[in-house]
Amino acid sequence: QVQLVESGGGLVHTGGSLTLSCTVSGRTFSGYTISWFRQAPGKEREFVFAINWSSGSTRYKDFVKGRFTISRDTARNTVYLQMNSLNPEDTAAYYCAAGRSWLATGVNEYDYWGQGTQVTVSA
Numbered sequence: 283q284v285q286l287v288e289s290g291g292g293l294v295h296t297g298g299s300l301t302l303s304c305t306v307s308g309r310t311f312s313g314y315t316i317s318w319f320r321q322a323p324g325k326e327r328e329f330v331f332a333i334n335w336s337s338g339s340t341r342y343k344d345f346v347k348g349r350f351t352i353s354r355d356t357a358r359n360t361v362y363l364q365m366n367s368l369n370p371e372d373t374a375a376y377y378c379a380a381g382r383s384w385l386a387t388g389v390n391e392y393d394y395w396g397q398g399t400q401v402t403v404s405a
C-alpha cells in the first residue's frame with residue numbers, strides 16, 4: 283500500500299519559516315517525481331515545487347523563488363520543503379504527490395497523494 287504522509291504544518295507569523303516533510307512508503311519511487319502542491323480556500327490546487335527522487339533535480343514555480351527549497355533524504359524516504367519568508371498569501375493546505383512525469387504540474391498527472399498539512403501565516 284503506497285502512502286505519502288505530510289507533516290510539519292502550523293501557524294507562523296509573516297516572515298517566519300516552516301519545514302514540511304513528506305514520507306513515502308509502499309513502493310520504490312526510483313525515477314518518480316515528488317512534488318508539493320498547495321490549495322488555498324476557494325482556489326484550485328497549484329503546483330509549487332518538484333524533485334526527482336533519483337537524480338535530485340528540482341524545479342519550481344516563480345512565486346517561491348528565493349524563499350522555498352526542496353530536498354530529499356532517500357535513506358529516510360522523505361522529501362522536505364523548507365519555506366522561508368512566509369507571507370499570508372502562502373496560507374494553504376500543502377500536499378505532496380508522486381508521479382512518473384518530470385514535467386507534470388497538473389493534479390491529474392500524479393498517481394499518489396498525501397492527506398495534506400495546513401500552513402497558516404498570520405499578518
